[in-house]
Amino acid sequence: MNKKYRLDGRIWINCGEYPSIGQGKIELLIKIREHGSLRQAALEMKMSYRQAWFHVSNINHSLSTPAVILSRGGKDGGKAVITPSGEKLIDTFLTIQADFEHFLNEQSLKPGLLEI
Amino acid sequence: MNKKYRLDGRIWINCGEYPSIGQGKIELLIKIREHGSLRQAALEMKMSYRQAWFHVSNINHSLSTPAVILSRGGKDGGKAVITPSGEKLIDTFLTIQADFEHFLNEQSLKPGLLEI
DNA sequence: GATCGTTATGTTTTATCAGGAATAACGAAG
DNA sequence: CTTCGTTATTCCTGATAAAACATAACGATC
Numbered sequence: 001m002n003k004k005y006r007l008d009g010r011i012w013i014n015c016g017e018y019p020s021i022g023q024g025k026i027e028l029l030i031k032i033r034e035h036g037s038l039r040q041a042a043l044e045m046k047m048s049y050r051q052a053w054f055h056v057s058n059i060n061h062s063l064s065t066p067a068v069i070l071s072r073g074g075k076d077g078g079k080a081v082i083t084p085s086g087e088k089l090i091d092t093f094l095t096i097q098a099d100f101e102h103f104l105n106e107q108s109l110k111p112g113l114l115e116i
Numbered sequence: 117m118n119k120k121y122r123l124d125g126r127i128w129i130n131c132g133e134y135p136s137i138g139q140g141k142i143e144l145l146i147k148i149r150e151h152g153s154l155r156q157a158a159l160e161m162k163m164s165y166r167q168a169w170f171h172v173s174n175i176n177h178s179l180s181t182p183a184v185i186l187s188r189g190g191k192d193g194g195k196a197v198i199t200p201s202g203e204k205l206i207d208t209f210l211t212i213q214a215d216f217e218h219f220l221n222e223q224s225l226k227p228g229l230l231e232i
Numbered sequence: 233g234a235t236c237g238t239t240a241t242g243t244t245t246t247a248t249c250a251g252g253a254a255t256a257a258c259g260a261a262g
Numbered sequence: 263c264t265t266c267g268t269t270a271t272t273c274c275t276g277a278t279a280a281a282a283c284a285t286a287a288c289g290a291t292c
Contacts, residue, residue, distance in 0.1 A: 007212060008136065009127035011220075013229065020124065039238060048281065053240070063232065070239060073289030077237030085232070092228040096123060103219050104127075112208040113129070116179065116201070155268060164251060169270070186269065189259030193267030
């Protein structure tokens with residue numbers, strides 16, 4: 001039947017009493033940085049605007065400094081800007097995530113998991 | 117507001133097309149080993165018997181060799197026994213889980229996460 | 233001050249899932 | 263052949279989460 005198993009997992013940043021931040025929210029931040037628009041970011045992630053807005057709201061409340069500045073009105077109707085604090089969050093998470101994937105691969109190759 | 121963040125996460129054994137095996141199922145296996153009874157294990161985990169039964173069924177279908185042998189009838193009404201294969205599964209997972217927790221602690225202390 | 237595209241938020245509907253209730257099946261022991 | 267406690271399985275209902283829908287607020291530009 002099953003000949004191969006591999007270790008899988010997820011990590012996130014625990015913010016105490018506030019909502020955690022993981023892969024999904026980080027990807028959203030990256031899309032926001034790319035487009036400068038929350039709506040565009042949500043569309044590209046096939047996520048409802050509402051949900052994306054809640055994500056951003058949660059992220060900003062979880063951190064001591066906002067990661068995204070949203071503003072409405074104006075020439076383009078509004079915009080979304082990643083702050084330096086947001087940039088640092090993205091960078092830190094991606095670095096840790098890379099280490100984590102290395103850990104998963106390493107453990108997947110160990111005899112224990114292969115011999116179940 | 118928030119002064120401290122820490123890295124958190126979960127791992128599980130990916131069994132391809134079959135359901136994955138993680139902390140919860142492993143804990144159930146340990147309780148089963150302890151009591152020799154699926155019902156008792158479910159009770160102690162504050163889990164419905166139904167759910168526990170599905171867990172065991174999924175585990176056995178995910179592996180090439182069953183981890184638990186369930187039998188009904190007899191003097192005590194029935195019993196649940198962990199196979200050597202199940203023992204190995206428990207042992208392997210706990211070992212990896214310990215390494216993973218070490219990884220989480222290590223990363224939580226790195227400057228990146230503390231300085232967000 | 234009218235327009236426009238975006239941000240902001242409330243309401244309603246739908247889909248999914250967890251849990252409980254109920255009941256059958258089983259087989260050693262007496 | 264009756265009893266007993268457990269395993270095995272179906273069905274139903276309430277809770278919760280996700281999505282859809284609707285609409286207000288905003289402000290640079292013209």
